[in-house]
Amino acid sequence: MFGFNHAFRGLFQMLRSERNFKIHILAFLLVVILGFSLSISIQDWISLFLVSGLVMSLEIINSAIEKICDLYSTESNQKIKIIKDISAGAVLIAALFAVLIGILVFYPHLVERFL
Numbered sequence: 671m672f673g674f675n676h677a678f679r680g681l682f683q684m685l686r687s688e689r690n691f692k693i694h695i696l697a698f699l700l701v702v703i704l705g706f707s708l709s710i711s712i713q714d715w716i717s718l719f720l721v722s723g724l725v726m727s728l729e730i731i732n733s734a735i736e737k738i739c740d741l742y743s744t745e746s747n748q749k750i751k752i753i754k755d756i757s758a759g760a761v762l763i764a765a766l767f768a769v770l771i772g773i774l775v776f777y778p779h780l781v782e783r784f785l
C-alpha cells in the first residue's frame with residue numbers, strides 16, 4: 671500500500687504541473703461521456719480504455735525522461751534534444767492511434783444517430 675502512496679503523489683504532481691497530461695485527462699473524460707451517450711459496446715470500451723491508458727502512461731514516462739534530462743543539464747544540448755524528441759514521438763504515435771480508434775468507434779454511431 672505504501673508504494674501506491676508514492677504513485678498517487680506522482681499522478682497528482684503530473685496533474686499539477688503537466689499541461690499535456692491535463693489535456694489527455696480532459697480528452698478521456700469527453701470520450702467517456704460520448705461513450706455513455708452513444709451506448710457503445712463493451713469491446714469498444716475495452717479498445718478506448720486500452721489506448722487511453724497507453725497515451726496517459728506514455729505521457730508520464732515522457733515527463734519522467736524530460737526531468738531526468740533536465741537533471742543532467744538544462745542548457746541547450748543536442749543529445750538531450752534528440753532524447754526528448756524521441757520520447758515525445760512515442761506519445762505522438764500513441765495519440766495518433768488513439769484518434770484512429772476514436773474515429774473507428776464513434777463514427778458509425780454518429781452517422782447512425784445524426785445522418
Ligand SMILES: Nc1ncnc2c1ncn2[C@@H]1O[C@H](COP(=O)(O)OP(=O)(O)OP(=O)(O)O)[C@@H](O)[C@H]1O
Binds near residue numbers: 751758
Ligand atoms: N536542454 C535542451 N537542449 C536542446 N533542446 C531542448 C532542451 N530541452 C528541451 N529541448 C527541446 O524542446 C522540446 C520540448 O522540451 P521540454 O523539456 O520543454 O518539454 P515540454 O515543454 O514538456 O514539451 P513536450 O512534453 O510537449 O514535448 C524538446 O522536445 C526538445 O526539442
